[in-house]
Amino acid sequence: xxxxxxxxxxxxxxxxxxxxxxxxxxxxxxxxxxxxxxxxxxxxxxxxxxxxxxxxxxxxxxxxxxxxxxxxxxxxxxxxxxxxxxxxxxxxxxxxxxxxxxxxxxxxxxxxxxxxxxxxxxxxxxxxxxxxxxxxxxxxxxxxxxxxxxxxxxxxxxxxxxxxxxxxxxxxxxxxxxxxxxxxxxxxxxxxxxxxxxxxxxxxxxxxxxxxxxxxxxxxxxxxxxxxxxxxxxxxxxxxxxxxxxxxxxxxxxxxxxxxxxxxxxxxxxxxxxxxxxxxxxxxxxxxxxxxxxxxxxxxxxxxxxxxxxxxxxxxxxxxxxxxxxxxxxxxxxxxxxxxxxxxxxxxxxxxxxxxxxxxxxxxxxxxxxxxxxxxxxxxxxxxxxxxxxxxxxxxxxxxxxxxxxxxxxxxxxxxxxxxxxxxxxxxxxxxxxxxxxxxxxxxxxxxxxxx
Amino acid sequence: xxxxxxxxxxxxxxxxxxxxxxxxxxxxxxxxxxxxxxxxxxxxxxxxxxxxxxxxxxxxxxxxxxxxxxxxxxxxxxxxxxxxxxxxxxxxxxxxxxxxxxxxxxxxxxxxxxxxxxxxxxxxxxxxxxxxxxxxxxxxxxxxxxxxxxxxxxxxxxxxxxxxxxxxxxxxxxxxxxxxxxxxxxxxxxxxxxxxxxxxxxxxxxxxxxxxxxxxxxxxxxxxxxxxxxxxxxxxxxxxxx
Numbered sequence: 001x002x003x004x005x006x007x008x009x010x011x012x013x014x015x016x017x018x019x020x021x022x023x024x025x026x027x028x029x030x031x032x033x034x035x036x037x038x039x040x041x042x043x044x045x046x047x048x049x050x051x052x053x054x055x056x057x058x059x060x061x062x063x064x065x066x067x068x069x070x071x072x073x074x075x076x077x078x079x080x081x082x083x084x085x086x087x088x089x090x091x092x093x094x095x096x097x098x099x100x101x102x103x104x105x106x107x108x109x110x111x112x113x114x115x116x117x118x119x120x121x122x123x124x125x126x127x128x129x130x131x132x133x134x135x136x137x138x139x140x141x142x143x144x145x146x147x148x149x150x151x152x153x154x155x156x157x158x159x160x161x162x163x164x165x166x167x168x169x170x171x172x173x174x175x176x177x178x179x180x181x182x183x184x185x186x187x188x189x190x191x192x193x194x195x196x197x198x199x200x201x202x203x204x205x206x207x208x209x210x211x212x213x214x215x216x217x218x219x220x221x222x223x224x225x226x227x228x229x230x231x232x233x234x235x236x237x238x239x240x241x242x243x244x245x246x247x248x249x250x251x252x253x254x255x256x257x258x259x260x261x262x263x264x265x266x267x268x269x270x271x272x273x274x275x276x277x278x279x280x281x282x283x284x285x286x287x288x289x290x291x292x293x294x295x296x297x298x299x300x301x302x303x304x305x306x307x308x309x310x311x312x313x314x315x316x317x318x319x320x321x322x323x324x325x326x327x328x329x330x331x332x333x334x335x336x337x338x339x340x341x342x343x344x345x346x347x348x349x350x351x352x353x354x355x356x357x358x359x360x361x362x363x364x365x366x367x368x369x370x371x372x373x374x375x376x377x378x379x380x381x382x383x384x385x386x387x388x389x390x391x392x393x394x395x396x397x398x399x400x401x402x403x404x405x406x407x408x409x410x411x412x413x414x415x416x417x418x419x420x421x422x423x424x425x426x427x428x429x430x431x432x433x434x435x436x437x438x439x440x441x442x443x444x445x446x447x448x449x450x451x452x
Numbered sequence: 453x454x455x456x457x458x459x460x461x462x463x464x465x466x467x468x469x470x471x472x473x474x475x476x477x478x479x480x481x482x483x484x485x486x487x488x489x490x491x492x493x494x495x496x497x498x499x500x501x502x503x504x505x506x507x508x509x510x511x512x513x514x515x516x517x518x519x520x521x522x523x524x525x526x527x528x529x530x531x532x533x534x535x536x537x538x539x540x541x542x543x544x545x546x547x548x549x550x551x552x553x554x555x556x557x558x559x560x561x562x563x564x565x566x567x568x569x570x571x572x573x574x575x576x577x578x579x580x581x582x583x584x585x586x587x588x589x590x591x592x593x594x595x596x597x598x599x600x601x602x603x604x605x606x607x608x609x610x611x612x613x614x615x616x617x618x619x620x621x622x623x624x625x626x627x628x629x630x631x632x633x634x635x636x637x638x639x640x641x642x643x644x645x646x647x648x649x650x651x652x653x654x655x656x657x658x659x660x661x662x663x664x665x666x667x668x669x670x671x672x673x674x675x676x677x678x679x680x681x682x683x684x685x686x687x688x689x690x691x692x693x694x
Contacts, residue, residue: 185466185512185513186512187512187513187514341468371586371587371588371605372467372586372605372607372650372651373605373651374467374468374469374471374605374650374651374652375467375468376468376471377468377469377470377471377474377652377655378468378470378471395692396692397692398685398688398689398691398692399651399656399689399692401685401688401689402655402656402685402686402688402689403471403655405685406471406474406475406478406655411682411684411685414685416685416688
């Protein structure tokens with residue numbers, strides 16, 4: 001039974017969420033978390049205890065392969081042994097690909113357990129958002145729907161969260177130049193992640209060995225305190241604009257081979273300890289090959305076999321803003337969230353292969369987008385054809401248009417319409433029958449579009 | 453031919469400063485002016501004296517440390533270039549490195565090139581703003597060019613204080629500028645402009661770009677007019693911040 005204060009917090013937050021939705025004040029993804037924490041500031045600690053208790057019992061069942069987090073005081077009588085043979089709590093952090101990677105990992109865990117793990121799919125990855133998601137996943141008595149979880153965690157919020165909730169595995173996807181105006185620089189982000197990991201003695205750290213800044217993390221930690229698992233991708237091309245791209249090739253536990261790259265999908269092969277499996281990844285670009293590999297590596301750490309991993313990856317169908325299909329005024333758009341130079345360049349590389357492409361690019365500069373639009377100058381808009389028709393929208397539509405002009409796009413083909421609704425109208429009304437519409441919004445522009 | 457040098461693009465490559473090279477190049481290309489852009493890397497044998505304009509951007513602390521050492525070896529060369537009237541643009545970290553001294557994140561004071569009469573320090577414990585100075589900037593240019601406004605985005609923890617005789621580039625209307633205290637942004641010395649503005653700064657301030665080009669052309673002794681360009685999109689991006 002949960003302590004009464006935590007129960008009051010959980011139930012008040014649930015009520016708050018209902019009210020928020022009823023009054024149409026928003027999705028209610030983070031505010032209920034704030035409400036709950038105002039009532040019980042240690043609520044995350046309660047959830048952590050719930051999750052860790054079951055994990056501890058599980059690990060004892062496995063012969064206690066892993067050290068139990070220090071702060072967990074177990075009371076065996078309080079706990080009823082879980083009957084699931086699978087136990088994993090994973091946090092996914094890094095600058096890019098957190099949402100997609102978490103989404104794939106969630107599908108793999110689901111394929112392994114036939115049950116949805118707890119996850120924050122809406123991308124609410126700050127402290128309040130994660131607490132809100134755990135409340136969402138618990139019943140009125142404070143019991144969680146699953147002992148397994150996949151949480152994407154914001155790099156800056158990670159140390160605060162891992163102080164109270166210690167996962168069995170932590171995946172660091174990459175450290176790209178993303179939202180630098182928030183943290184200052186990549187080195188600072190790396191420090192935040194290392195700080196967060198240090199709270200998690202006993203966890204397995206999953207690292208992308210192709211990213212120098214990520215791989216360096218291993219050297220910044222006490223070897224005895226953690227287990228490490230690494231992965232890399234073998235492909236002819238490399239992700240451009242990757243600041244910390246390594247030139248050396250590290251020996252890794254998992255090696256993913258990119259066999260073939262097509263518009264919108266890739267054929268890849270996962271190689272682990274002499275076993276391998278080939279699969280079709282129905283997501284565009286090399287960056288998604290990295291996302292799938294990262295998820296597969298974390299799943300291997302959880303003891304899942306390659307066949308189940310393949311099945312999980314196959315079950316994954318896009319995510320919020322990632323290659324999502326949308327319809328406005330009866331016209332279909334394929335949308336790709338863009339928010340930093342590396343991710344945007346990968347999307348542009350892919351779309352440039354479509355000769356019938358027409359674009360609507362919506363750039364906002366709210367806090368969640370990153371307030372500095374300088375990154376537009378690092379993304380390779382030069383890849384687009386010079387005669388592409390492009391509607392620019394959002395609060396920084398003119399900056400986007402200017403970037404396109406300097407990328408060599410014919411200025412006659414560029415239009416500026418700050419208002420998103422009008423921009424959508426403009427793009428759909430001028431669309432020719434053979435053209436295909438691509439929508440490239442920043443985060444808050446996508447939220448706005450979802451309301452149209 | 454107008455020759456442009458881009459200093460340490462591999463180490464100093466934060467915040468889209470490559471956009472500044474794009475602006476310089478395109479505005480020459482659109483006017484049919486012959487030019488070249490060379491990259492100057494660590495331990496490079498190329499000489500600054502062979503160019504008419506150089507650009508140096510900002511980087512991470514780690515990148516900046518590598519560059520600082522190499523830059524000190526070029527101290528005389530760079531100083532001679534500026535004293536002779538060569539044109540240059542230094543942004544953020546590059547701006548700090550060209551000053552007399554700067555303080556690193558671990559608190560040690562490092563020697564700068566001393567070409568610009570300014571010093572960069574970490575925020576003092578009594579400073580009004582302790583955090584990084586981040587956000588959009590609008591400033592009034594103290595140069596004789598039109599329009600009078602300068603727009604961009606700043607993101608720096610160092611506070612730069614100008615020496616007594618030093619001339620600021622602009623007066624801050626919105627944002628923090630050099631140090632968040634005295635209300636000024638950037639510095640201009642002869643034909644060298646130092647500023648904290650990213651954005652990228654040159655594309656959306658075409659009047660500043662052309663001013664730099666004009667000074668570089670004069671320094672090169674070339675008889676060239678800068679023809680008017682259609683700057684409608686540039687103007688819209690500039691005005692979006694006003």
